[in-house]
Amino acid sequence: QRQLRESGGGTVQVGGSLTLSCAVSGRGFATYAMGWFRQAPGKEREFVAAISWDWKLDYADPVKGRFTISRDDGENTVTLQMNFLKPEDTAVYYCAARSESSVSRIVADYTDWGQGTQVTVSS
DSSP, X not given: OOEEEEEOOEEEEXXXXXXXXXXXXXXXXXXXXXXXXXXXXXXXXXXXXXXXXXXXXXXXGGGTTXXXXXEETTTTEXXXXXXXXXXXXXXXXXXXXXXXXXXXOOGGGEEEEOOOEEEEEEO
Protein backbone atom coordinates (compact mmCIF):
# COMPACT_ATOMS: atom_id res chain seq x y z
CA GLN A 1 0.00 0.00 0.00
CA ARG A 2 1.27 3.43 -0.87
CA GLN A 3 1.56 6.20 1.70
CA LEU A 4 1.15 9.82 0.69
CA ARG A 5 2.17 12.86 2.70
CA GLU A 6 1.38 16.43 1.73
CA SER A 7 3.29 19.51 2.80
CA GLY A 8 3.37 23.21 1.99
CA GLY A 9 -0.04 24.44 3.08
CA GLY A 10 -0.52 27.65 4.99
CA THR A 11 -2.12 31.07 4.97
CA VAL A 12 -1.54 33.52 2.16
CA GLN A 13 -3.11 36.80 1.07
CA VAL A 14 -5.25 37.16 -2.02
CA GLY A 15 -3.07 37.13 -5.12
CA GLY A 16 -0.29 35.25 -3.40
CA SER A 17 1.28 31.89 -4.17
CA LEU A 18 1.81 28.56 -2.44
CA THR A 19 3.49 25.34 -3.47
CA LEU A 20 2.10 22.02 -2.24
CA SER A 21 4.21 18.89 -2.35
CA CYS A 22 3.25 15.25 -1.96
CA ALA A 23 5.78 12.55 -1.17
CA VAL A 24 4.76 9.00 -2.09
CA SER A 25 6.23 5.82 -0.65
CA GLY A 26 6.10 2.50 -2.43
CA ARG A 27 7.07 1.12 -5.79
CA GLY A 28 5.99 1.99 -9.27
CA PHE A 29 5.43 5.71 -8.83
CA ALA A 30 6.38 6.44 -12.43
CA THR A 31 3.64 4.13 -13.75
CA TYR A 32 0.51 5.64 -12.23
CA ALA A 33 -1.43 8.88 -12.33
CA MET A 34 -1.56 11.36 -9.47
CA GLY A 35 -4.13 13.95 -8.56
CA TRP A 36 -4.89 16.85 -6.27
CA PHE A 37 -8.33 17.40 -4.78
CA ARG A 38 -9.69 19.91 -2.28
CA GLN A 39 -12.52 20.10 0.20
CA ALA A 40 -13.94 23.27 1.68
CA PRO A 41 -16.08 23.24 4.84
CA GLY A 42 -19.56 21.97 4.10
CA LYS A 43 -18.71 21.01 0.55
CA GLU A 44 -17.85 17.80 -1.24
CA ARG A 45 -14.31 16.92 -2.18
CA GLU A 46 -13.59 18.27 -5.66
CA PHE A 47 -11.04 17.68 -8.36
CA VAL A 48 -8.27 20.23 -8.81
CA ALA A 49 -5.61 18.77 -11.10
CA ALA A 50 -4.15 15.49 -12.28
CA ILE A 51 -1.08 14.22 -14.11
CA SER A 52 -0.64 10.92 -15.91
CA TRP A 53 2.48 8.80 -16.02
CA ASP A 54 3.40 10.39 -19.37
CA TRP A 55 2.61 13.97 -18.33
CA LYS A 56 -0.89 14.35 -19.69
CA LEU A 57 -2.37 17.13 -17.57
CA ASP A 58 -5.92 17.97 -16.55
CA TYR A 59 -7.17 20.94 -14.55
CA ALA A 60 -10.51 21.96 -13.11
CA ASP A 61 -11.84 25.10 -14.80
CA PRO A 62 -11.60 27.32 -11.68
CA VAL A 63 -7.83 26.78 -11.44
CA LYS A 64 -6.80 26.73 -15.10
CA GLY A 65 -4.10 29.25 -15.81
CA ARG A 66 -3.33 29.69 -12.10
CA PHE A 67 -2.29 26.23 -10.86
CA THR A 68 0.38 23.92 -12.27
CA ILE A 69 0.80 20.24 -11.45
CA SER A 70 4.10 18.45 -11.98
CA ARG A 71 5.85 15.25 -10.93
CA ASP A 72 9.37 14.10 -10.20
CA ASP A 73 9.61 10.37 -10.78
CA GLY A 74 13.12 10.24 -9.39
CA GLU A 75 11.98 11.68 -6.05
CA ASN A 76 8.47 10.11 -6.01
CA THR A 77 6.86 13.50 -5.56
CA VAL A 78 4.04 15.46 -7.12
CA THR A 79 3.79 19.22 -6.78
CA LEU A 80 0.96 21.73 -7.12
CA GLN A 81 2.11 25.28 -7.76
CA MET A 82 -0.72 27.69 -6.94
CA ASN A 83 -0.55 31.30 -8.12
CA PHE A 84 -2.97 34.24 -7.98
CA LEU A 85 -4.81 32.62 -5.10
CA LYS A 86 -8.39 33.63 -4.35
CA PRO A 87 -10.49 33.32 -1.18
CA GLU A 88 -12.50 30.57 -2.88
CA ASP A 89 -9.33 28.47 -3.08
CA THR A 90 -9.47 28.07 0.72
CA ALA A 91 -9.80 24.36 1.49
CA VAL A 92 -8.00 21.27 2.69
CA TYR A 93 -5.96 19.99 -0.23
CA TYR A 94 -5.44 16.25 -0.71
CA CYS A 95 -2.93 14.35 -2.80
CA ALA A 96 -4.19 11.10 -4.31
CA ALA A 97 -2.79 8.19 -6.29
CA ARG A 98 -4.46 5.97 -8.85
CA SER A 99 -3.64 2.39 -9.73
CA GLU A 100 -4.03 3.33 -13.39
CA SER A 101 -1.76 5.39 -15.61
CA SER A 102 -4.40 7.79 -16.99
CA VAL A 103 -5.80 10.90 -15.35
CA SER A 104 -9.25 11.02 -13.78
CA ARG A 105 -11.45 13.66 -12.15
CA ILE A 106 -13.39 11.10 -10.12
CA VAL A 107 -12.66 10.71 -6.40
CA ALA A 108 -13.47 6.99 -6.43
CA ASP A 109 -10.84 6.35 -9.11
CA TYR A 110 -8.08 7.14 -6.63
CA THR A 111 -7.12 4.38 -4.22
CA ASP A 112 -4.65 6.06 -1.86
CA TRP A 113 -4.90 9.47 -0.19
CA GLY A 114 -2.81 11.76 1.94
CA GLN A 115 -4.03 13.28 5.18
CA GLY A 116 -4.54 16.70 3.63
CA THR A 117 -3.00 20.12 4.13
CA GLN A 118 -4.89 23.34 4.90
CA VAL A 119 -4.70 26.26 2.47
CA THR A 120 -6.24 29.53 3.63
CA VAL A 121 -6.45 32.59 1.40
CA SER A 122 -7.21 35.74 3.33
CA SER A 123 -8.66 38.92 1.84
